[in-house]
Amino acid sequence: MSTSGALARRLGLGDAVMIGLGSMIGAGIFSVFAPAASAAGSWLLAGLAIAAVVAFCNATSSAQLAATYPSSGGTYLYAREQLGDWWGFAAGWSFVIGKTASCAAMALTFATYAAPPGWTKPVAVVAVVALATVNYFGVTRTAQLTRIIVVLVLAVLAVVVAAEATAWNAAPTSGAVDTTLYGVLQSAGLLFFAFAGYARIATMGEEVRSPERTIPAAIGIALGIAVVVYAAVGIVALGSLGPSALAASPAPLRDVVAAAGWAWSVPVVRVGGALASLGALLALIAGIGRTAFAMARERDLPRMLSAVHPRWHVPHRAEITLAAVIVILVLTVDLRSAIGFSSFGVLLYYFIANLAAFTQLPDRRRFPRGLQLLGMLGCAVLALTLPLAGVAVGVLVVAVGLAVRALRLRNDRRGAA
Template sequence: MNQHTLARSLGTSDAVVIGLGSMVGAGVFAAFAPAAAAAGSGVLVALVIAAFVAWCNATSSAQLAAQYPVSGGTYVYGRERLGPWWGFVAGWSFVIGKTASCAAMAMTFAAYAVPSPWQRPVAVGAVLGLAAVNYVGVTRTARVTRVVVSVVLVALAVCVAAAWSGADRGVAGDRLGDALDLGDLSWMGVLQAAGLLFFAFAGYARIATMGEEVRDPERTIPRAIVGALAGAVVIYAVVGATLLATLGASGLAESTAPVADAVRAGSWAWAEPVARIGAACAALGALLGLIAGVGRTSLAMAREGDLPAWLAAVHPRYQVPHHAELALAVVVSGIVLVADLRGAIGFSSFGVLLYYFVANVAAHTQDAGRRRYPRWLQVAGAALCVVLVATLPWRPVTVGVLVLAAGLAVRWFRLRGSPA
């Protein structure tokens, strides 16, 4: 077998589980509090907007992945449909954004799992350990993710029941009613919250970036992307409504561990450790899928010369991009030692929204024979990606623009210096 070829070993259920594992963990345990701080009681409206943007982007990704079932996701789609520079913008945005996501998930795991003095070294240990799991094969990644997702779903079910067990139904109903009153909302705050919550939904990209490793990709990838996203939307809606009803908008905004706080507000005191275990497992599941996705986009970019050729190596036995995943583990470990969780979420949203902007533009150019969804979805998706980027907190956006510009400048100088 060619040393740069990955093995097609994943079925539809494997792909759905990897996508769901990449999503369940980010939003449920990390993104609701900063979103509530931005939108107040409008956090559920922000969730609907984020879910709609994710749906537009997911349908574009599914349509493109069916035509181009290889590793790399929108980096490949942008190159094929729009040209090399578009592909580079997508790929570089994905790599930098999802590298920040890896750090955020490692820090989320450590925050729930251990006391503060141990959090950074434990987070680094989680990165290195899950990189090792990915190193020994994608089917093992799928098996581990399936276990993690099962544990998380059971934990969330217990936590939701525990939160409602002691809730005042009248107060909870009033809080949910306020969430549906659109007249008093700050729409700028709602849009910023939607951009932060989009961080939670972006995990379905893992499926597209692993397109070279699924069986019957033209049928499997679209089904898996839509299925994973639909499952995640239902989970986020239930948990988001529960958090808002039990903690209120101000309590949710001030919480550092909202699911655990919601459980503590109920009458099942024994269930709080379940929340922490579920959060830790969810963050690990998301981190596992993120490492796999970033590694494969780095592989695709290295194949085209947009990243060092060393990263294009595929392990002769395990058939994974082992150099790319090793490099990612080192970089993420460094970020974990110095980074801030909320800044990492904003930076990640910046990069991923740009990535999906390119995906929507690329899908809009596909002809009728390849089209699965109407063009207006791609127009809406591209426009909303731009809107959400514009409303994100300015600090992570500024850093994101500088890092993106640095990548573009390096590519321009490299091409300028290449022989004709």
């Protein structure tokens, strides 16, 4: 029932843009502003601007690399080709572990919005299984469902902005959160987590038509839309609630519409949060599965994960394995406090992407090297200013992955001797 080979190119520009948007305009926009405001206070928008600049630098690097290497794997593939096998493994491993944690968090976030009390974990498991099933039956179904979810979530966000626009009130400044440069940078690192979905487009490079043109265009369009949406919602949330109330809110956008007197729209925002979580989870499962597929082809993960389904043309074993791991995490660990760990993995991934793009020759270059240098600096600074626990866990897990690979290579050499 399984074959190992290439994936089918079935996605156009619109599909790729929607997959990127589904990853970026996901559950993060319904929750990330609270921890970011807790770190940056009234300077939240400065953190958002820094995150957007770093995301732009990373996006240009990803686009430049994707035009040269239009296959599945994203920075795992790019770094292998430009920097060597170890750099590629570090990028791929960082992506897989960070985004697997994100999947569990998205599933739990969905269940928090959609499930009755006491049913959070069972409903989260059902969501994981259902979306993994959608991915199993073909990437075009993934793109179609993502398109529907993105349109509905954007409509909900429009309601939030409209509610505040019709009842704008100057938020009280009393009880403002103390702000430091470190806090602003930490907020940027947390907000960057919500921007990072454009990587999903690059990791699916083997399934995009005319990838050398489609992937760079899709990354730019998706990131541009996401920046505009995040800026609008950030301004509304900060202006409506103020930094102190925003930092303390478990559901900021729900509180924005409630403060504006649009009580009827509170359930609408809850539905939007649930849909956004589903959209992010759907795109994450697809992207991680493709990276695991690419790593398995190079034996950096078990070779069995490189199988491609003969009918649906998806890396079905990689996706089934991923879904099983996510279910285990959902049932055993509360990962909402681990967003710092996930952000650390994503920032390391993009640091390597910038470094790989920096080494490309002039005939492959689409953007100036200065952007790659700024991207590397931004990723390093934001990673080091994340909450200490997330950084420590991230360093430990990456080190374990590198050690296991070194052991596997040593055993291979012994076997060949």
